[in-house]
Amino acid sequence: GAVVSQHPSRVICKSGTSVKIECRSLDFQATTMFWYRQFPKKSLMLMATSNEGSKATYEQGVEKDKFLINHASLTLSTLTVTSAHPEDSSFYICSAPGDGNEQFFGPGTRLTVL
Amino acid sequence: GQNIDQPTEMTATEGAIVQINCTYQTSGFNGLFWYQQHAGEAPTFLSYNVLDGLEEKGRFSSFLSRSKGYSYLLLKELQMKDSASYLCAVRSFSGGYNKLIFGAGTRLAVHP
Numbered sequence: 001g002a003v004v005s006q007h008p009s010r011v012i013c014k015s016g017t018s019v020k021i022e023c024r025s026l027d028f029q030a031t032t033m034f035w036y037r038q039f040p041k042k043s044l045m046l047m048a049t050s051n052e053g054s055k056a057t058y059e060q061g062v063e064k065d066k067f068l069i070n071h072a073s074l075t076l077s078t079l080t081v082t083s084a085h086p087e088d089s090s091f092y093i094c095s096a097p098g099d100g101n102e103q104f105f106g107p108g109t110r111l112t113v114l
Numbered sequence: 115g116q117n118i119d120q121p122t123e124m125t126a127t128e129g130a131i132v133q134i135n136c137t138y139q140t141s142g143f144n145g146l147f148w149y150q151q152h153a154g155e156a157p158t159f160l161s162y163n164v165l166d167g168l169e170e171k172g173r174f175s176s177f178l179s180r181s182k183g184y185s186y187l188l189l190k191e192l193q194m195k196d197s198a199s200y201l202c203a204v205r206s207f208s209g210g211y212n213k214l215i216f217g218a219g220t221r222l223a224v225h226p
Contacts, residue, residue: 032211043201043219044157049211057209093156095214101145101164103214105156 002028002098006106013084014114021079021109023050023094029074030096034103035067038091050077050094084113116140118217120202125223126192134187134220136202144212145205148176148187151219152198160200161187189222197224 003026013019023033031052036044048069049057056069066088068080081088093108117139126132138146145164149157163169163178163185175188189196202217 034214036216041221043199044216046213046215049213051211091154097212101147101162102159103147105158107156108154110154 002026002096002102002104004094004096004104004106006092006094006109008109009107010110010112012112012114015085016083018080018082019084019111021081021092021094021111023077023079023096023106025075025096025104028096028098030077031074033071033077033094033096035069035077035079036093036095038093038108044093047079052077081111084111086113089113116204116206116215118202118204118215120200120217120220122218123221123223125225126189128192128194128224128226130192131188131190132192132222134189134200134202134222136185136187136217138183138185138202138204138217140183140204140206140215142207143180143204144207146176146178146185147203147205147214148174148185149201149203149216150198151201157201192224194224194226197222 005024007022033050035047047062050069050071052071058064071077095105120136148160151157161176168177173190178185199219201219
């Protein structure tokens, strides 16, 4: 099946700094990618839809200035958590739809803000 | 709005059968998915239903009733490695693209 990668897999940063997470579709093109966050023992919450060549679409309650999304090419979307705070600590997962019905998920990025 | 409900936790015995239910309310319904997720890992695809009925795939089966907004995942011949969270997700078409919205997940514990 198709592969989606994320980098980094883990990141620890100080409060107030910004962190960039990359999501790549390795063997297919993705005009749309999705970003989710997941708190411990909770389900995935859709944050935003990343659209290649246009602005991302954010879900209600997600701050677009806090979580900057850039879909620079057909294989790369980035999520930047700006001025990170401890409450931003979470598991961030991206996904991309394939040609069929399946959606392919990246391995996730564990962000810890001290 | 969208609402997806599934039980929080279930336990079952190795070798047994377990059924995990999911009810949903959504607009623009365009399919229902079941995913398995182990702690700290990304979800892995289990099944997909868009029409009413049962889809069977080895030890796993999934059922959908669109009129009732209801689905279930059936796991047979349970193994210890099946201990994981099972996520019900509804795909809805909105704003020109499909979005996948997840339920809270059901944590399944399989014991000997």
